[in-house]
Amino acid sequence: MKQNIAVQVDDLTVAYNYKPVLWDIDLEIPEGVLMAIVGPNGAGKSTLIKSILGILKPIAGSVRIYGKSYEKQRSLVAYVPQKGSVDWDFPTTALDVVTMGTYGSLGWIKRPRQKQKKAALEALEKVGMLAFKSRQISQLSGGQQQRIFLARALVQDAAIYFMDEPFQGVDATTEIAIINILKELRKAGKTVIVVHHDLQTVPEYFDWVTFLNVKKIATGPVRDIFNDDNLTKTYGINYKVSIQE
Amino acid sequence: MLGSFAVLRKQSLLGDAISHAALPGIAISFLITGAKDSHTLLLGALVSGLIGTFWIRGIITKTHLKSDTALGLILSLFFGFGMLLLTFIQKQPNANQAGLDKYLFGQAATLVESDVWMMAIVTGICLFVLLLFWKEFKILLFDKDYAKTLGFNTKLIDILITSFIVLAIVLGLQTVGVVLMSAMLLAPAAAARQWTNSLATMVVLAAIFGAFSGVFGTAISASQNNLSTGPVIVLVAAVFVLISFIFSPSRGLLFKQIRFIKNRRDLELHKTLAFMYHIAESHADITHPHEIKILNGFQGYTKGTLKKLVEKNYVTLKGSTWSLTNEGFESALNLYNQLSKNDE
Numbered sequence: 001m002k003q004n005i006a007v008q009v010d011d012l013t014v015a016y017n018y019k020p021v022l023w024d025i026d027l028e029i030p031e032g033v034l035m036a037i038v039g040p041n042g043a044g045k046s047t048l049i050k051s052i053l054g055i056l057k058p059i060a061g062s063v064r065i066y067g068k069s070y071e072k073q074r075s076l077v078a079y080v081p082q083k084g085s086v087d088w089d090f091p092t093t094a095l096d097v098v099t100m101g102t103y104g105s106l107g108w109i110k111r112p113r114q115k116q117k118k119a120a121l122e123a124l125e126k127v128g129m130l131a132f133k134s135r136q137i138s139q140l141s142g143g144q145q146q147r148i149f150l151a152r153a154l155v156q157d158a159a160i161y162f163m164d165e166p167f168q169g170v171d172a173t174t175e176i177a178i179i180n181i182l183k184e185l186r187k188a189g190k191t192v193i194v195v196h197h198d199l200q201t202v203p204e205y206f207d208w209v210t211f212l213n214v215k216k217i218a219t220g221p222v223r224d225i226f227n228d229d230n231l232t233k234t235y236g237i238n239y240k241v242s243i244q245e
Numbered sequence: 246m247l248g249s250f251a252v253l254r255k256q257s258l259l260g261d262a263i264s265h266a267a268l269p270g271i272a273i274s275f276l277i278t279g280a281k282d283s284h285t286l287l288l289g290a291l292v293s294g295l296i297g298t299f300w301i302r303g304i305i306t307k308t309h310l311k312s313d314t315a316l317g318l319i320l321s322l323f324f325g326f327g328m329l330l331l332t333f334i335q336k337q338p339n340a341n342q343a344g345l346d347k348y349l350f351g352q353a354a355t356l357v358e359s360d361v362w363m364m365a366i367v368t369g370i371c372l373f374v375l376l377l378f379w380k381e382f383k384i385l386l387f388d389k390d391y392a393k394t395l396g397f398n399t400k401l402i403d404i405l406i407t408s409f410i411v412l413a414i415v416l417g418l419q420t421v422g423v424v425l426m427s428a429m430l431l432a433p434a435a436a437a438r439q440w441t442n443s444l445a446t447m448v449v450l451a452a453i454f455g456a457f458s459g460v461f462g463t464a465i466s467a468s469q470n471n472l473s474t475g476p477v478i479v480l481v482a483a484v485f486v487l488i489s490f491i492f493s494p495s496r497g498l499l500f501k502q503i504r505f506i507k508n509r510r511d512l513e514l515h516k517t518l519a520f521m522y523h524i525a526e527s528h529a530d531i532t533h534p535h536e537i538k539i540l541n542g543f544q545g546y547t548k549g550t551l552k553k554l555v556e557k558n559y560v561t562l563k564g565s566t567w568s569l570t571n572e573g574f575e576s577a578l579n580l581y582n583q584l585s586k587n588d589e
Contacts, residue, residue, distance in 0.1 A: 055390045079394040086388045091442045100384050104395030109377055136442040152391075 004031040004066070006160050006191040007052065012061030014044070014051050021047045023215050025061070029193060033208035034186045036196040036222075040235055043213040045195040046082065049162045053079055065160065075105065078158035080149050082165050088138050094148050095133040098123055101155030123151040128177055143174030150178060160191045167198065179205050202226060258313060259301070259407075261427035262320040263414045266297025268327025268423050271348050272334060283360055286348070287415055294411045297323050302407075324423070349422050364416050371409050375448070382406060383444055420459075421475040432482035433458065439493035458482035510550075515580055517550045518559060522577035525569040532574075534566035 009027040013020060022044040029035060037045045050056040052063050054070055065073035078101070101123070102116035112120075124130045127147040132140060140148065146166055153161055161182075167175050182192050182205070196202065202209060202222060209226050211217035211234040218230045267290035274289025297319050304315035331345060375382070384392045385402045393399050414426050421429045437450035462478030491499050517540070524539065525531045540551070551567070554560040559573030569577070 050390070053394045055393050074394070074396045077394065079391060081388065081390055085390065090387050091438065091444045091447050092383070092387065093443070097387070100387070100391070100395075103380055103384055103392075103397070106380070108381065108397075111380060138442075156395075 005029070005064075006031040006033075006066060007193070008064040008067075009048075009052065010062050010064075012048075012051060012058050012063065014047055014056060014058045020059075020214065022051065022058075025212075025216050027210065027216060027219060029191060029208070029210075029219075031191050032186060032189050034182055034192045034194070034206050035208035035210060036194050036202050036206040037210045037212055038196055038199060038202065038234065039212035039217075043234075045212055046164050048212060049079075049164055049193070049195060053077065053162060075156075076159040078153040078156040078161050080153045080161070080163040080166055083142065083146050083149060083168065085164075088140075088145060090137065092137060093133065094129060094135050094137055094140065094144075095120055095124065097137060097148050098151045098155055101152040104156060119155050119157075120151075123154040124148075126154055127151045127181065141171075143170035146170050146174060147177065150181065154181075158190070161185060161193065163192070163194045165195050165197060167196065199231070258316045258320075258427070259298070260410065260414055260430040262301060262316045262323075263294045263298055263411050264418060264423050264426035265320045265327070266323035267291070267294040267415055267418060268348065269293050269323055269330055270327075271345065271418075272327055272330035275334060275345060276330070283419055284363065286345075287418065290348075290415045290418055291411065293323065294415055295408065298407055298411055327423075347422070348418055349424060360419060367412060367416055371413065374405070374409065378402065378405065421478060425475055425479045428479045428482060429455065429458075432479070432486050436482075436485040436489040439489035439496045442495070454482065454485050458485060513547070513550050514553060518554060518573065518577045519580060521554075521560065521567070521569055522574065525574060532561075532568045532570065534563060534568040537562075537565055537567055540567075 005028050007027070007029040009025055012022055012025040012027075014022040021042075025048065037048065039045050047056060051058045052070070054063075063070050065076060070077070095117075098120040099112050099116060102112055102119060106112060106116065121130065121133065124133055127150050129144060129147050129151060132144060137145065137148065146169075150163075150166060153163070163182075166178055170178070182194070185192050186207075194206070196206070203226055206222055208220070209222045210219040211225075211230050213234050213236075217234045218225045270289035270291065270293025271286045272289075273293070274286050278285050301312075301315045301319045304310055304318070305312050308315075310318075334345060381392075381397060381402045384395070384397070385399055385406070389399055392402075410430070414430060417426050417429050433451040433454035434447070436454050437447045440450055441447050458478050458481040462481045463474055465481070466472040466474040466477040489497070491497055494500050520540070521535075524535055525533065537551070551560065551562075554573065555562060557573075559570055559576055560567050561570055
């Protein structure tokens with residue numbers, strides 16, 4: 001089976017100050033997978049995503065999105081940042097935040113019109129937040145805020161989705177809602193890459209996994225490589241996860 | 246108006262630093278040109294304000310220092326340098342020197358018609374740019390990294406916003422002065438934030454508050470002898486802030502407290518009613534009278550709540566006993582059902 005490579009990372013090295021956060025990362029992410037990036041705190045999971053997206057400048061290495069540089073393929077990529085990265089007391093509404101997803105395709109100066117608003121409303125409906133469209137964002141719960149972020153990425157109608165800990169601090173209902181949307185995206189042939197913390201749910205949610213701890217430990221299908229051996233290599237301790245068949 | 250952006254970026258002190266950083270610019274441009282007309286001096290202020298700002302940014306990105314440290318550092322450095330130059334100028338036998346210290350606290354009286362025109366034009370340009378790049382400004386303020394992934398040149402937008410903040414500050418220097426300028430930038434924005442949850446409304450409100458403080462402040466200082474205009478304007482703006490903090494319907498302290506107390510009262514009432522309901526339930530006749538004394542053991546119970554219940558016709562009192570009315574019983578039953586429904 002020959003699959004297209006959605007994201008290709010070569011020799012990526014990133015450092016804050018003196019200490020390397022990512023070291024010589026080579027990574028191929030095939031098209032259409034739902035992939036988890038797992039690793040301990042400080043392993044560089046968020047950094048990896050941010051470097052691929054050009055938010056951080058790597059010291060060395062290159063990133064290709066469908067064979068071309070990221071700058072050229074920007075419209076194919078959507079990003080869901082960590083929820084905690086923004087100030088939720090910002091004076092704006094849920095619909096407004098989701099509409100921001102259309103800003104990229106609009107470009108400079110042009111304003112969102114009926115078409116963009118419609119797209120934003122549809123995305124809100126997909127994440128089950130239509131009833132909250134006029135709600136001030138500070139008055140949303142953590143899970144609702146996360147869904148708003150997800151909706152904003154959905155509006156971009158991208159081919160590849162990068163998500164930084166979308167399950168952090170959300171309740172069970174939201175977690176299920178989000179994972180259902182991610183699975184739908186995969187069904188539609190999209191590639192979804194998720195920084196994930198909860199090892200127990202990896203086999204249930206994802207079909208592809210990358211183990212990361214400054215260096216890449218392993219990457220591949222969950223059923224082949226999600227085992228105690230790789231977990232121990234990544235986390236340093238003897239980690240045992242029971243995989244339900 | 247532009248203060249809204251400074252407040253939302255949590256860079257409120259930036260305004261203070263910029264206005265102080267503008268002082269050496271004023272002094273230097275006086276030293277070089279010897280001119281005292283405000284345009285030349287403000288140009289100097291603009292240049293040194295911008296230099297100060299970009300130094301602050303440089304310090305923040307290049308070193309480990311926190312932004313408040315960088316701000317404080319640049320603020321005092323530039324202000325100290327400016328004061329040094331000012332005293333130096335004052336020692337010089339130059340009749341023209343007299344007006345410079347006006348920039349410390351500002352003096353609206355020194356404004357001439359051409360100054361006012363310049364302010365109007367620059368304000369117009371600011372407004373135009375603001376409307377043009379509204380979307381870009383908004384997304385940068387809310388989520389910078391995300392804006393970057395959408396392909397916006399965040400550095401450019403950032404520089405644009407910052408430059409306009411500097412411009413606005415420099416223009417205000419003549420009126421309010423170096424020391425108080427940041428208040429003029431922030432107070433209207435802080436006040437406006439209390440009243441609205443929409444960025445657009447906030448910006449408009451801030452502009453209105455700012456304009457009103459200016460007009461009122463000038464009027465007050467003109468009607469009283471020798472009150473300098475700048476401080477009065479700032480005080481008026483501060484009054485706006487105070488009023489907004491206390492009286493704003495959604496975020497204000499007063500209404501928050503009122504809501505809190507009302508909520509508490511309502512809950513007390515409901516709880517007492519529920520307590521009575523449970524007692525009354527045990528009798529076949531729900532209106533059977535009970536001693537008021539049994540209520541004393543119940544936490545939420547006060548004479549006030551009992552009186553309110555009587556007023557609502559949920560309870561009747563007879564001597565030292567109370568009894569639930571049919572109405573009260575039904576209301577309690579409804580509450581009970583509602584509560585258990587919410588629990589599900």
